[in-house]
Amino acid sequence: MGDTITETLAVEVWRGRDEGQFETFEVPHRESQTVLDVVTWIQRNAEPALAYRFACRVGMCGSCAMTVNGRPRWTCRTHVSEVLDGGRLRIEPLANLPRIKDLVCDLTPFFEKWQTARGRFEPSATRHDPMVPVSTESPERRAADAGIECINCAVCYAACDVVRWNPDYVGPAALNRAWTLVNDERDGDRNGVLQAVSQAGGCHSCHTHASCLEHCPVGLNPTAGIAGLKRLTALAAFGGGD
Amino acid sequence: MNIERSSTDILILGSGGAGLFAALHALKANSDLDVTIAVKGLLGKSGCTRMVQGGYNVALASGDSVERHFMDTIVGGKWLPRQDLAWKLVETAVERIHELENEIGCFFDRNPDGSLHQKAFAGQSFDRTVHKGDLTGIEIISRLMEQVWARGFNKLEEHRAISLVPAADGSGLAGVLLIDMRTGGYRFVRAKAVLLATGGGPTMYLYHTPSGDKSCDGMAMALRLGLGLRDMEMVQFHPTGLLAGTDTRMTGTVLEEGLRGAGGYLLNGDGERFMSRYHEHGERATRDVVSRSIQAEMRAGRTTPNGGVHIQMSHLGPEDVAKRFKGMVERCADCGFDLAGGLVEVVPTAHYMMGGLEFELDGSTALPALFAAGEDCGGVHGANRLGGNGVANSTVYGGIAGDAMAAYVAREGLLRDADETVIEAAVGRAEHPFSVTGGDLNELRDRLSRLMWDDVGILRDVAGLKRALSGLDDLAAELEATGVADGDRAFNLTWHDWQNLDSQIQTSRVIAQAALARDDSRGAHFREDFPETGDLEGSTNTRVTADSDGEVTVEMVPVEFSVVKPGESLIAGEAGAPPT
Numbered sequence: 001m002g003d004t005i006t007e008t009l010a011v012e013v014w015r016g017r018d019e020g021q022f023e024t025f026e027v028p029h030r031e032s033q034t035v036l037d038v039v040t041w042i043q044r045n046a047e048p049a050l051a052y053r054f055a056c057r058v059g060m061c062g063s064c065a066m067t068v069n070g071r072p073r074w075t076c077r078t079h080v081s082e083v084l085d086g087g088r089l090r091i092e093p094l095a096n097l098p099r100i101k102d103l104v105c106d107l108t109p110f111f112e113k114w115q116t117a118r119g120r121f122e123p124s125a126t127r128h129d130p131m132v133p134v135s136t137e138s139p140e141r142r143a144a145d146a147g148i149e150c151i152n153c154a155v156c157y158a159a160c161d162v163v164r165w166n167p168d169y170v171g172p173a174a175l176n177r178a179w180t181l182v183n184d185e186r187d188g189d190r191n192g193v194l195q196a197v198s199q200a201g202g203c204h205s206c207h208t209h210a211s212c213l214e215h216c217p218v219g220l221n222p223t224a225g226i227a228g229l230k231r232l233t234a235l236a237a238f239g240g241g242d
Numbered sequence: 243m244n245i246e247r248s249s250t251d252i253l254i255l256g257s258g259g260a261g262l263f264a265a266l267h268a269l270k271a272n273s274d275l276d277v278t279i280a281v282k283g284l285l286g287k288s289g290c291t292r293m294v295q296g297g298y299n300v301a302l303a304s305g306d307s308v309e310r311h312f313m314d315t316i317v318g319g320k321w322l323p324r325q326d327l328a329w330k331l332v333e334t335a336v337e338r339i340h341e342l343e344n345e346i347g348c349f350f351d352r353n354p355d356g357s358l359h360q361k362a363f364a365g366q367s368f369d370r371t372v373h374k375g376d377l378t379g380i381e382i383i384s385r386l387m388e389q390v391w392a393r394g395f396n397k398l399e400e401h402r403a404i405s406l407v408p409a410a411d412g413s414g415l416a417g418v419l420l421i422d423m424r425t426g427g428y429r430f431v432r433a434k435a436v437l438l439a440t441g442g443g444p445t446m447y448l449y450h451t452p453s454g455d456k457s458c459d460g461m462a463m464a465l466r467l468g469l470g471l472r473d474m475e476m477v478q479f480h481p482t483g484l485l486a487g488t489d490t491r492m493t494g495t496v497l498e499e500g501l502r503g504a505g506g507y508l509l510n511g512d513g514e515r516f517m518s519r520y521h522e523h524g525e526r527a528t529r530d531v532v533s534r535s536i537q538a539e540m541r542a543g544r545t546t547p548n549g550g551v552h553i554q555m556s557h558l559g560p561e562d563v564a565k566r567f568k569g570m571v572e573r574c575a576d577c578g579f580d581l582a583g584g585l586v587e588v589v590p591t592a593h594y595m596m597g598g599l600e601f602e603l604d605g606s607t608a609l610p611a612l613f614a615a616g617e618d619c620g621g622v623h624g625a626n627r628l629g630g631n632g633v634a635n636s637t638v639y640g641g642i643a644g645d646a647m648a649a650y651v652a653r654e655g656l657l658r659d660a661d662e663t664v665i666e667a668a669v670g671r672a673e674h675p676f677s678v679t680g681g682d683l684n685e686l687r688d689r690l691s692r693l694m695w696d697d698v699g700i701l702r703d704v705a706g707l708k709r710a711l712s713g714l715d716d717l718a719a720e721l722e723a724t725g726v727a728d729g730d731r732a733f734n735l736t737w738h739d740w741q742n743l744d745s746q747i748q749t750s751r752v753i754a755q756a757a758l759a760r761d762d763s764r765g766a767h768f769r770e771d772f773p774e775t776g777d778l779e780g781s782t783n784t785r786v787t788a789d790s791d792g793e794v795t796v797e798m799v800p801v802e803f804s805v806v807k808p809g810e811s812l813i814a815g816e817a818g819a820p821p822t
Contacts (some may be wrong), residue, residue: 058382058496061453063284077573082576102733111387133356134349149380151384
């Protein structure tokens, strides 16, 4: 086989729930190895009860995000060599979310807040109507397209300082989705979106630290969308929530 | 053993395109229904709908027709699809794509005039694949998830179904026994109707594409109930999976079809472009031909360091490649490979199961109260699935099953009393690994995946299949003697690995038995000892059942050509041929 074991990695892994400790594992270092592979190796070879979550393996589902050496990331798409710090890795669950066990957290608040920001399409037509022709050149459609490829992995939510300070803040991903809906000419209640995001914990809570932009694994810019929402809600005179 | 018990009107297993569509349709049909969605991972995040790159086949454009889409599906499926199911697929896809755009909120790529863009996809005689760039699945499942989260469904995330439990009086299905993976406890959910939509997923092969949570649990549960599985020998291989070495979950994941279509080269270990030796279309030949050719090079030992072949794109201009295949190039770069400018090792990889549980036009099965949709089911695709017909299948039949379950519950829905002996036996089965010690689960997984790859893979013959069946018996016996340390059962993935292997070994036996029974070669199934397609008029489907001891029987069932017969066509021109 082409892989060679060049050295050993020292991997500190969070064990427990809110209370717990780091446990250190020695893991063979391989040429082709992601952080998810490291975690998998530990479960298969060293600690059978280690809890972690993954599904698609290719950066499409966003199930495997964890904090790696202090930074939230998709572990399936993070090559070990990219994040190694002096031969060490420290792996923890995502911040800002309730913990379940070891490296797994509960994403329920993240998805509930997505709904709080009215992060869902409201139809203006039915399956029996023809599809509306939509110009891909309009500024609105371009704005929607720029934000639509979010896979709801919650990396931005875990990276956001405001989420940490303000438990009501819906967070960057939910607002990014709201921004794409405000720009979707097919949506039947775009004012409803603006109303939702102008409430307390909505877009006006953002302090523009741009951590979401810095951490988004697909390179989206939620900060820009949130700025757009702030502008539109001010114009619509919904007022600031907080 | 403590078992938590609850009841619901409709229980849905799985949250891909089939499960989520079923949930939305059932609730729309009757908003008073109590609908529960149970899923092995997170809602909308596990399974493979999300991973769809290609798109959604549907006859919309002028010049195209459902008849044409139907003929492409039948010819592509080598005359083995159940024709009424294929017809329902192509017909309902038209309504479903409108529902996705107009009601669910998906936004698919447009033409300059604002109408829907439909691209060309292999094996089709018309450009009919609706898509959102090369991330169609993310758009579909993300929008579906939002609609589901917006409504009052009961959500059982990280719940693994371990047994479909029949009623004590034999009148139908009573409910489903699950493990709450977060606590490690058991839960029995009684339901008036149950949808099996867990997805298939040939993850028992050394190289495979599907999501890691899939392990054929749905098919294995249906088999244990005595239900029939059809066309199980039909496992589709994608020719270019990433080959990154052992001990990495990157290995096996798909590098998209478009790379070959755009003019990418496949080079063997000697650096030779070999495809022209096998087929006049070279790298642009169909999936099955390219997969078999790569396999032949691998057998001849002309391989790259990790045992596959190379794909080369750099002759097309690294900058252009990086622009045109942005997602693929970035993914390879994250994994340490330079797809645009260098060589990347690839290997054929198990992708999709055309076979599965027998089901009817309304999603019902032979067992009252059990419905099924999506990759758990067999019959729609026959011997080969067209790219773009997978997500059409799951969303079309998921929605249909949701409507049908709501109607069934209104008509004759009742909560049945469970056969408690089945619950007891299933708990006993799940507890078994805690009662033994020793064994090596990792070694068993490796051996299973190599056995299936070598002997039940792309090229098959009688000796290999018999060797596989005997090897699978050994593996099943060894799994019985392999233990898992008891203790903290919450989110104990090693316990679930054991159960995954149990489902995979059972399903592997069915695949091997069906492959042994089919003595012809068509679509995804290739027998080196029977390389001919055989007489199309006399085509048969395989049908596998198991008795209560797990003994498997295969029947060959003549295909009913209910719409068209071989030699006939509903269209002018050649089905399955590229548009001219």
